[in-house]
Amino acid sequence: MNIINISTTPFDDQKPGTSGLRKKVSVFQQPHYLENFVQSIFDNAPQLKGELMVLGGDGRFYNKQAVQTILKMAAAYGVKRVLVGENGLLSTPAVSCLIRKNSAAGGIILSASHNPGGENGDFGIKFNIANGGPAPTSFTDAVFETSKVLTEYQVAECDDIALDHQHKTHIGDMKIEVIDPVTDYAELMGHLFDFDKIRSLFSSGLLSMCFDAMHAVTGPYAKAIFEKGLSANNGAVINGIPLEDFGGGHPDPNLAHAEELVDILNAGPSAPQFGAASDGDGDRNMIIGQDFFVNPSDSLAIMTANAHLLPGYSQGICGVARSLPTSRAVDKVAQAIGIECYETPTGWKYFGNLLDDNRITLCGEESFGSGSDHIREKDGIWAVLFWLNLIAVKQQSVEQITRDHWKQFGRHYYTRHDYEAIDSTIADDMMQNMRDKAGSLSGQTFGGYTVQLCDDFSYTDPVDNSITEHQGIRILFDDESRIVFRLSGTGTEGATLRVYIERYVMDADKHDLPTQEALAELIEIANQVAEIQQRCGREKPDVIT
Ligand code: G16
Secondary structure (H helix, E strand, O other), X not given: OEEEEEEOOOOOOXXXXXXXXXXXXXXXXXXXXXXXXXXXXXXXXXXXXXXEEEEEEOOOOOHHHHHHHHHHHHHHHOEOEEEEEEEEEOOHHHHHHHHHHOOOOEEEEEOOOOOOOOOOOEEEEEEEOOOOOEOOHHHHHHHHHHHOOOOEEEEEEOOOOOOOOOEEEEEOOEEEEEEOOOHHHHHHHHHHOOHHHHHHHHHOOOOOEEEEOOOOXXXXXXXXXXXXXXXXXXXXXXXXXXXXXHHHOOOOOOOOOOHHHHHHHOOOOOOXXXXXXXXXXXXXXXXXXXXXXXXXXXXXXXXXXXXXXOHHHXXXXXXXXXXXXXXXHHHHHHHHHOXXXXXXXXXXXXXXXXXXXXXXXXXXXXXXXXXXXXXXXXXXXXXXXXXXXXXXXXXOOHHHHHHHHHHHHOEEEEEEEEEEEEXXXXXXXXXXXXXXXXXXXXXXXXXXXXXXXXXXXXXXXXXXXXXEOOOOEEEEEOOXXXXXXXXXXXXXXXXXXXXXXXXXEOOHHHOOOOHHHHOHHHHHHHHHHHOHHHHHOOOOOOEEO
């Protein structure tokens, strides 16, 4: 095998965000851009030398080219063996599953998650470590430092590898197996859930479902698991063929972007009883019932309260974790059942240590992510199976399960307002302004709400004691309401301000208000404290979830 040294000049913008490096496709298409970043990963991951690596992506535009490049660079670096998904496809949870099952030293995932794809869309790349989870910040910081000084990279000189069928091949000494992306992952799901019980609910005709794969990576998984494995109704999977541009859609499973699914579920009594969607790389989920939306924070709380009813979790759960901006619905459950509830910064990577140290079994985020200790990524199909299994056990609808939960634990009205593509300097100034006045807000009253505490969230990892600061401004009010402000770490244009607003209501007679109405006063307070209109000139958010 001939290895070529290629001279390059460093880029100064390769700092990974909340989840890997995400940029416009055109940025990645610049000469040496992808290669520089991949070499920076390898230079910081000597554990890959002589070991197994997993490689795949969500199938978006540039996925296939990037797989070829990475295979050639992995061979040059001295990786011993690579498992790569057929057609370059692997969902993020499947990569995590494969790393753990095969004791791989790490994996590379090609995805910009829920961001739009296609030639004019986004591309992304992230590295997962041997526990199957996203690399910690210490690693991504080191990669960034390397990328700023990199002057050459190495590539093996060879033809492209055929990815369109399963087979074994090699580049020099490096073995390559092109594998079915679904098999191992589907097998793991079979161990966690009662497939027989779910299957009999489908065959009795009492349940029908619609899963929107949004033309992203979960199509093949959903077909194999829901249609074939569980014999779900015809048409159970829509938009099931992965496309490089996601069919022109935005593969973000929420009420705004999964419109087709929402219309199907809202079509009256003949509609399927259960609806779900996943994102570009298959780690997010949205759960809905007939004309009924389950907020992701509520979903985590409901899972926590009911996990012991499902085979994979029948021993009970040891603890839970949620990210800072996720509503505190799960805290109420944890308190009631006597388990620890951890509050982490945004980013799945912060759950890794807690899972590895057996401090938590379940974790989740407001951003449509939930997961468990079965892998080290959030997992869309897993969440759907969790809900299907729960419905099969309880013989209740999505709405009934959720309303019963609120009755028992109270309801956390919750919304997120996103202001996208703000000028970065303005956004930074706005956050700094809130940081500056945080200390003086305590005790102040806004309408009917009195501030109990306001700070800039800092997290000390209880396992390795690492400290992560400046993770968001949180305002806690004395009636358990809360507002959190932070800047997104996944956008590719300017800055995105996220404002998270929640209000706790125990009284079941008050659980039926429209969410925005229930939160109207707090929304006003958030605008006032952050001075959003004055500073950004925005009258209203771009996206409300
Ligand atoms: C990633 C992270 C999540 C995070 C989400 C949104 O998800 O893994 O932990 O909640 O981004 O992050 P931000 O608010 O910074 O945009 P994904 O599905 O995009 O990989």
